[in-house]
Amino acid sequence: MNQNYIIPNEWSVVEEGFDKERVKSSESLFSIGNGAMGQRANFEEDYSGASFQGSYIAGVYYPDKTRVGWWKNGYPEYFAKVLNAPNWIGIHIRIDGEVFDLASCKDVRNFRRELNMKEGWLARTFEAVLPNGEEIRVATKRFLSIDLDELGVINYSIEPLSKAMTIAYEPYIDAGITNEDSNWDDKFWDVTAAVIEGERGFVRSHTMKTNFEVCTFMESEFFMDGAPLKLSGASKTTDRKVAISYTADVAKNAVFTTVKYGGYTVDRNHPASELKSAAIAVLERAKEAGFDSLLELQQRAWASIWDMADIHIDGDVKAQQGIRFNIFQLNQTYLGTDAQLNIGPKGFTGEKYGGSTYWDTEAYCLPFYMATKEHKVARNLLAYRYQQLDRAIENAEKLGFTNGAALYPMVTMNGEECHNEWEITFEEIHRNAAIAFAIYNYERYTGDESYIPEMGLEVLIGIARFWKQRATFSTAKKKYVILGVTGPNEYENNVNNNWYTNYAAKWCLEYAAKCVEKVAKEDADAYARISSKVRLASEELSEWKTVASAMFFPYSEEHDVYLQQDGFLDKELITVADLPTTERPINQKWSWDRILRSPYIKQADTLQGFYFFEDDFTQEELERHFDFYEPFTVHESSLSPCVHSIQAAKLGRMEQAYTFYLRTSRLDLDDYNREVEEGLHITSMAGTWMSIIEGFGGMRVKENQLNFTPQIPAQWEGYSFKVNFRGQVLKVSVQKKGTEFELEGDKELTIVVNDKKIIVPPNNLITV
Amino acid sequence: MNQNYIIPNEWSVVEEGFDKERVKSSESLFSIGNGAMGQRANFEEDYSGASFQGSYIAGVYYPDKTRVGWWKNGYPEYFAKVLNAPNWIGIHIRIDGEVFDLASCKDVRNFRRELNMKEGWLARTFEAVLPNGEEIRVATKRFLSIDLDELGVINYSIEPLSKAMTIAYEPYIDAGITNEDSNWDDKFWDVTAAVIEGERGFVRSHTMKTNFEVCTFMESEFFMDGAPLKLSGASKTTDRKVAISYTADVAKNAVFTTVKYGGYTVDRNHPASELKSAAIAVLERAKEAGFDSLLELQQRAWASIWDMADIHIDGDVKAQQGIRFNIFQLNQTYLGTDAQLNIGPKGFTGEKYGGSTYWDTEAYCLPFYMATKEHKVARNLLAYRYQQLDRAIENAEKLGFTNGAALYPMVTMNGEECHNEWEITFEEIHRNAAIAFAIYNYERYTGDESYIPEMGLEVLIGIARFWKQRATFSTAKKKYVILGVTGPNEYENNVNNNWYTNYAAKWCLEYAAKCVEKVAKEDADAYARISSKVRLASEELSEWKTVASAMFFPYSEEHDVYLQQDGFLDKELITVADLPTTERPINQKWSWDRILRSPYIKQADTLQGFYFFEDDFTQEELERHFDFYEPFTVHESSLSPCVHSIQAAKLGRMEQAYTFYLRTSRLDLDDYNREVEEGLHITSMAGTWMSIIEGFGGMRVKENQLNFTPQIPAQWEGYSFKVNFRGQVLKVSVQKKGTEFELEGDKELTIVVNDKKIIVPPNNLITV
Secondary structure: OOOOOOEOOOOEEEEEOOOHHHHHHHHHHOOEEOOOEEEOOOOOOOOOOOOOOOEEEOOOEEEEEOOOOOOOOOOOOEEEEEOOOOEOOOEEEEEOOEEOOHHHOOEEEEEEEEEEOOOOEEEEEEEEEOOOOOEEEEEEEEEEOOOOOOEEEEEEEEEEOOOOEEEEEEEEEEOOOOOOOOOOOOOOEEEEEEEEEOOEEEEEEEEOOOOOEEEEEEEEEEEEOOEEOOOOOEEEEEOOEEEEEEEEEEOOOOOEEEEEEEEEEEOOOOOHHHHHHHHHHHHHHHHHHHHHHHHHHHHHHHHHHHHHHOEEEEOOHHHHHHHHHHHHHHHHHOOOOOOOOOOOOOOOOOOHHHHOEOOHHHHHHHHHHHHHOOHHHHHHHHHHHHHOHHHHHHHHHHOOOOOOOOOOOOOEOOOOOOOOOHHHHOOOOOHHHHHHHHHHHHHHHHOOOOHHHHHHHHHHHHHHHHHHHHOEEEOOOOEEEOOOEOOOOOOOOOEOOOHHHHHHHHHHHHHHHHHHHHHHHHOHHHHHHHHHHOOOOOOHHHHHHHHHHOEOOOEEOOOOEEOOOOOHHHOOOOOHHHOOHHHOOHHHHOOHHHHHHOOOEOOOOHHHHHHHOHHHOOHHHHHHHHHHHHHHEOOOOOOHHHHHHHHHHHOOOHHHHHHHHHHHHOOOOOOOOOOHHHOOOHHHHHHHHHHHHHHHOOOEEEOOEEEEOOOOOOOOOEEEEEEEEOOEEEEEEEEOOEEEEEEOOOOOEEEEEOOEEEEEOEOOOEEO | OOOOOOEOOOOEEEEEOOOHHHHHHHHHHOOEEOOOEEEOOOOOOOOOOOOOOOEEEOOOEEEEEOOOOOOOOOOOOEEEEEOOOOEOOOEEEEEOOEEOOHHHOOEEEEEEEEEEOOOOEEEEEEEEEOOOOOEEEEEEEEEEOOOOOOEEEEEEEEEEOOOOEEEEEEEEEEOOOOOOOOOOOOOOEEEEEEEEEOOEEEEEEEEOOOOOEEEEEEEEEEEEOOEEOOOOOEEEEEOOEEEEEEEEEEOOOOOEEEEEEEEEEEOOOOOHHHHHHHHHHHHHHHHHHHHHHHHHHHHHHHHHHHHHHOEEEEOOHHHHHHHHHHHHHHHHHOOOOOOOOOOOOOOOOOOHHHHOEOOHHHHHHHHHHHHHOOHHHHHHHHHHHHHOHHHHHHHHHHOOOOOOOOOOOOOEOOOOOOOOOHHHHOOOOOHHHHHHHHHHHHHHHHOOOOHHHHHHHHHHHHHHHHHHHHOEEEOOOOEEEOOOEOOOOOOOOOEOOOHHHHHHHHHHHHHHHHHHHHHHHHOHHHHHHHHHHOOOOOOHHHHHHHHHHOEOOOEEOOOOEEOOOOOHHHOOOOOHHHOOHHHOOHHHHOOHHHHHHOOOEOOOOHHHHHHHOHHHOOHHHHHHHHHHHHHHEOOOOOOHHHHHHHHHHHOOOHHHHHHHHHHHHOOOOOOOOOOHHHOOOHHHHHHHHHHHHHHHOOOEEEOOEEEEOOOOOOOOOEEEEEEEEOOEEEEEEEEOOEEEEEEOOOOOEEEEEOOEEEEEOEOOOEEO
16 A cells, blocks of 8 residues: 555545645546546646646547567557547636636645545535635536536636635636657647637547547536626637636625536547537537536436445445445446447546557456446447457458457457557467457356357357467377467466466367357357358367367476466476565566566466366365465556455455455555556456455356355455346345345346355345 | 679679669668778769668767667667768769759669779769760769778769760768668757868767767869869858869860768767867878879778688689678678777668677677687677676666676677667577677687686676576476576577577586686686676685586487477477478568467577587587478578588588578678668678688687688589688688698698698698
């Protein structure tokens, strides 16, 4: 834990006191989003202190050129970046002619920032002593509307405390923004129009190269002590900016308020020619509703999200705040309504990882969305990959594979690979298995058997073809081997026979064959359509099975464990406990070659296989592997603690499970990795959710039934959550005295608790 | 072979006929240099066709920022680039007011370009039909003086053929040049003065960041039909350029000539404040001598180089041209007079590989310079590394090594690592062994036992300390292993127990221990000085020996060969002969991961060890390893064919040895790799020399005696060469009827020919 300034609170993230050193961290932590757009918690008014400006639009990216030392064949030509979009939140403020800027105030008192997760808004209140010694009180509230997802609303009030003042609000849109991480100082946005019409401002711009068209818009209203105030504005327009200045004389202790409506209309949702009229329509709806009604709508939208997604924890406020922060941020990032969108590892809270899609979605995020939303949301996440199958096939072709083999990219915005480290893009091929596993996981959880014949089977065939070709026969071992890979543990590169990859490949080959056989048997039309489309040859299935059945798995007789890869035991096997803390984190302290040679594991690798394929192994095997690998694991990936928490819980080691849980749930709030100012770790937040549901709650789906093995960390009184299982909502409340199940709807549900079948009738509390 | 336009000629590289498509290739092939500077064979006059401008000054480089996908600890911060220096060869020419430019002439007849290797000059002659239909004849000759190594001289003549013409010569210096491969479009040169004083022009500039100060200078003379002509010039000066225009009316069939003197004075050789006066001194000496005398000096200088370095081949003009081209380019690149300089893989012929120092120098170039120059030249090459020992220690510290362990950089200009691929800089650590081996090789060849106590021992200790720490103990194997390396075969990355690296490490540890013991025994003062300076601990030697004696070597019982690395036999072992030619070269056709997974070898790896340490292995072992590895070798490195040629000759396979020889000797002349326009492969040229001397001639030094096992390729009548062995020059002439030895000097020399001792008396031809 590297910081401790967030005030524990069950429903809000709260900061008290103004500290310039914390501004960038807080800009990340207090980020807001609505799935379609999001922004860091930058101040509306000018701020001359250290700040990281960011406002992002879902799906709007830029292919920044990659240039590396020496080019290697197959390198992607660009690295997709999420783009900092035109700033619509800005309000220049002048008080008695002087720019208002917190960095230059003589004093800032009673500063309080709150991200209200229950209702979905961000607020600040404080008193400031201006450079001239005069005092004001400020209150702001801002949210991005869930209902009108192109709209954001700001309520900004100033109350002169020491004397009457002349206050000018100058709301603006600024398209003269840049990315912090621009590779070549390229210009990302081309501004084609910056106009003011009446009280409204519009900036029309498009991204360079990708040509996403965006209309950024704004309109403002004014109030004095709550009463509407008609002010006439003075327009200021430049090439990349529009601003309108409104001035009022404000009596001492009067409250002068502006409500600013703003946001983006984008050509993903509207014809490019209608972006401005769409923006006008949004503004008209917003003004008609007004701030209070919009806020009420927002509260209702979040209430509905929480009703399904909340996890309540008794007796541990910090754990409660942590899990709600995770659930809140996941929902701010992705709501599942658009199959063209996906979940970037930093969501809308920073630029790192380019806002792109990683295997995180399939491996970590899918269970959360399956259980807390309607199933179509998870199906949209799968369909995203189906829509990109052609590009996965192209990607595999670039690397020399044939016959419709598909290699999904490690990092993508549109289906193309867009990462530029060869050891990641070329070697970290295990991601292909996660995409197949998600299809299996989806059908297992939802029981929706329509996805595979409609879309999934083609994906599974492409993936199986890839593994069939990628595994090669070793005459020395008389087995199929997979050489030159990077497993989930990115602290190894170019290893042979990474056990996780080999096991996942074998699983994919067998599962694809099984699915093809099932569709052939049960849905002749679908089979005919698909097999003709992908030109499935009669011998392919048996080839897949041959490779799967003769796959090589490195194994140590001495330790009775599968080896992470060939040669793992040649390393100096010093456990993390024996590594001086001054050497950690090794990714900051050690050179890359030293990390590679070491036994240290960044995140679950062999254990990731024991997580995905747990039914293939006994509890004793899990224990042996956990005890062998966890001591070498440095957990320097945000995705590491959650899997280990789940497995520790499964092994009944609740104290260890809880430690991992705390690390994952408050990773950002407590800034464990000293980097929260760069943005939040969104995808690992779904892992936090899994730590409770699958870890402490022990929830699994086996043979179409929900299973639970509930446990409670010693630090808690109890906890409760809901899951949507095949259209029925089950509330689970784990208490020390027992576990209560409560079912919404009108038909009973059979579940398995601690290996015992229980029938839960609807609307009746069952205690086990 | 991809081109065939160079006319076979024993002493010259000749091109006939003007072809715009060949201009960039010829600019490389006809490059000239004098060890201190060099330049591509760009035309003096304007040329608007495709051209790659390049003029380079030894030791003048620029640290271009590296930026890679994701930074890894230990990455070098820059990639050193050789810099294109201000152009002093340029002469704008106007004929009757029109710019003369070969690209826009109506016709170019009897075009002939000659690089006269015997005398060290470059010439062009041709007749041109100008755009206006008029005809001229042009003759140029240019050289960079060996004696005055800051000076270059151009003789440029035009003869109007169809009518009298007004001809303006406008010699200039242009500092407005750029590099083709600039990473960030950085400006590399800052010009501080561009002045004309009388008939002389000077441009003062310094490199950005590295701040090398350079004065580029010029002065011209004029002649009409050979008689001096006094012309008054018109000066034209801009910020980055000086030019002086001289005009004459030239009668039909009169020859109007300009002689331009130019070059660079640099602050490596003069105080920065005296660069201009040094330039004036050079110009005065040049003018006083005049073109003809300077050319005569040049011829004499080259005669003296050839007297020692020439290899004469009977009965094979293309082979003769090839080897002389190699020897000529090596001497143009490095003459060994300055221990601050070294041998860049492309010499002064292009920008690629940054003009930096690689292990090529120690592994490939040293034998050539030892045998064809005075021994101090080779000693200078060793001293270069001694001077950089502190930085090698710093480099190792950056990677986590301690106690004065030294890791020499893979690529350097000043001792710092300046390459930016982690798999090269962090992993290709075998270069450290080549630097130790060169010390051994130098003492073995020269018998100079003073280098080790004076300088070499500190280097050897630093290197031994590195290997001692870099090898780690595998409890599984009960041996020391070296994990995570790249061997000489760069088509593998991050492998474990690369046999070559492990063997070379073992050798270094043992050799360093032996040298320490020898110095301790024989030179107490040196031992006391060194052991105190490097804080040599009493247990270190035994630690080195422990690691060396328990080093692990991967071995295949089945094939009875050492394995290139752990797991090599798991690859799909398809030989190059069975690889479709459409797939080659694999570095152009295959993605990087596919190359890594394949068994294909870029250049000698295991066999490199059999080359360096040949006495440790039997002929049968060599044969077995050659037969196992060569079939997987694609020879896509210019450094590959020479080692294989030497080993094929040792195995008595002269036909194969000859094929490899041709490939190495005419690599650039015939453009085997389709890239000669980027520059020449200078360091591999020393390998060509070794192919004849060590391969065909079988020359070795054993127990302080020269050994020979002479063979002749079937295609040759015979060949002869000289070697300087410990101050005595031995001429060896291998003929079908026997081998002749002739010794200069005044004392006899015992040599071993085909395992028989022969005493060669001075100045007496001995035939064996």
